[in-house]
Amino acid sequence: MGSVGxxxxxxxxxxxxxxxxxxxxxxxxxxxxxxxTSEEPPQDAAVAAACLSGNLQGYERLYQWQGKRMKNLxxxxxxxxxxxxxxxxxxxxxxxxxxxxxxxxxxxVTWTFRILVNTCHDLRRSRVRRKDQVNEDVDSLPPHKExxxxxxxxxxxxxxxxxxDRLSAHQRDVFLLYExxxxxxxxxxxxLEISETASKNTLFQAKRNxxxxxxxxxxxxxxxx
Amino acid sequence: xxxxCNDRRRILLDGSSDEWAALEQxxxxxxxxxxxxxxxxxxxxxxxxxRDYQESPxxxxxxxxxxxxxxxxxAPPKSFWIFLDSWRRISTAWRSAxxxxxxxxLAISSVYLYKHPARPVVNQGNALxxxxxxxxxxxxxxxxxxAIDKLAANTSPQxxxxxxxxxxxxxxxxxxDSAIADLRAQAGENPSYAHLHYQLLAMYQAKQQTLEDVxxxxx
Numbered sequence: 001m002g003s004v005g006x007x008x009x010x011x012x013x014x015x016x017x018x019x020x021x022x023x024x025x026x027x028x029x030x031x032x033x034x035x036x037t038s039e040e041p042p043q044d045a046a047v048a049a050a051c052l053s054g055n056l057q058g059y060e061r062l063y064q065w066q067g068k069r070m071k072n073l074x075x076x077x078x079x080x081x082x083x084x085x086x087x088x089x090x091x092x093x094x095x096x097x098x099x100x101x102x103x104x105x106x107x108x109v110t111w112t113f114r115i116l117v118n119t120c121h122d123l124r125r126s127r128v129r130r131k132d133q134v135n136e137d138v139d140s141l142p143p144h145k146e147x148x149x150x151x152x153x154x155x156x157x158x159x160x161x162x163x164x165d166r167l168s169a170h171q172r173d174v175f176l177l178y179e180x181x182x183x184x185x186x187x188x189x190x191x192l193e194i195s196e197t198a199s200k201n202t203l204f205q206a207k208r209n210x211x212x213x214x215x216x217x218x219x220x221x222x223x224x225x
Numbered sequence: 226x227x228x229x230c231n232d233r234r235r236i237l238l239d240g241s242s243d244e245w246a247a248l249e250q251x252x253x254x255x256x257x258x259x260x261x262x263x264x265x266x267x268x269x270x271x272x273x274x275x276r277d278y279q280e281s282p283x284x285x286x287x288x289x290x291x292x293x294x295x296x297x298x299x300a301p302p303k304s305f306w307i308f309l310d311s312w313r314r315i316s317t318a319w320r321s322a323x324x325x326x327x328x329x330x331l332a333i334s335s336v337y338l339y340k341h342p343a344r345p346v347v348n349q350g351n352a353l354x355x356x357x358x359x360x361x362x363x364x365x366x367x368x369x370x371x372a373i374d375k376l377a378a379n380t381s382p383q384x385x386x387x388x389x390x391x392x393x394x395x396x397x398x399x400x401x402d403s404a405i406a407d408l409r410a411q412a413g414e415n416p417s418y419a420h421l422h423y424q425l426l427a428m429y430q431a432k433q434q435t436l437e438d439v440x441x442x443x444x
Binding site for chain 1: 273292
């Protein structure tokens with residue numbers, strides 16, 4: 001899609017998109033930064049302790065705190081809200097099964113998202129295997145995208161989704177975690193078990209690849225990135 | 226801060242705020258850098274289009290229900306890795322004592338095997354233990370049982386504490402001892418049946434594991 005030269009509204013003024021309790025602003029670094037209007041709730045340890053005690057209210061607090069973010073990441077990794085809900089549910093079950101092994105070496109949220117990312121990868125692989133069994137030609141199947149709430153630039157979103165599908169899984173993970181979910185490189189490093197430098201390098205490569213995929217052909221590149 | 230086009234990649238990758246400000250300043254007079262910088266920023270802003278935090282009204286109740294089911298289900302048997310993990314949590318003194326006991330057992334068995342090499346016997350089928358092998362198995366079993374008995378003696382004060390957990394451990398040990406007694410009676414009648422000795426070994430290992438769990442609880 002993007003690589004064949006979509007006329008994307010790159011030159012339009014893209015308004016910052018507000019989200020719950022947060023706003024997106026352009027920092028001096030030229031990167032969209034997540035600025036939280038309220039302080040990060042000092043509840044990471046409290047939620048971890050509640051889950052560790054086996055109290056289901058602990059899990060509910062985790063869901064209320066991070067559930068939407070988890071589902072959004074899962075949907076962007078899997079392409080479908082239904083698969084995303086399955087992934088979030090499976091993640092909670094895995095947390096319950098392995099909470100006794102949580103040693104607090106990373107934050108509870110980092111640990112949770114590490115499990116979520118791995119669960120999404122497993123689901124994605126099993127979905128590909130299922131498709132392989134049903135139909136050898138996976139490419140002939142309809143895309144697994146489903147409707148989402150309309151954003152300010154639906155064509156831009158579709159182009160970006162299509163381009164993300166063509167990134168390596170690693171680059172896609174880092175791009176989504178940093179640019180969409182607003183995690184810091186240190187947190188991403190903990191989730192993906194890589195170094196902070198590797199996270200920065202991977203984001204750079206991902207953005208460079210996305211840019212080349214989304215850029216219109218040079219012959220018609222008027223005002224394109 | 227003075228920068229030029231050659232610094233652009235480094236700053237895009239991991240520049241400080243000051244370096245970004247300097248790059249923006251430089252971009253005002255450099256079309257190539259201005260284009261790159263704009264594209265870089267727009268990718269970040271475009272990523273916001275992928276943010277869709279809609280409510281999923283039924284999702285939590287679904288998750289809660291599955292969590293309850295999983296919580297109510299009986300715990301799966303301890304895996305080898307969990308066993309290893311619990312082993313790590315046993316105090317160093319107990320680990321040393323157990324490792325020492327095992328090392329002594331191994332050394333005694335090795336010396337015995339060296340001094341009494343097994344004589345070749347006519348193959349009468351793999352399911353039956355030969356006389357020399359049987360003697361060796363029985364001797365090793367006795368030593369293993371002795372080591373476990375010592376372990377049991379050490380856990381005795383903790384086991385006698387009147388708590389539900391210790392009561393459950395006592396019951397489990399009673400069941401294991403009963404199974405061990407049955408198997409030993411059968412092995413006494415059919416000493417050459419290798420599978421009976423394997424089953425006995427499994428029971429002793431279960432007992433050893435249970436005793437170690439009791440010790441771990443003590444900590």
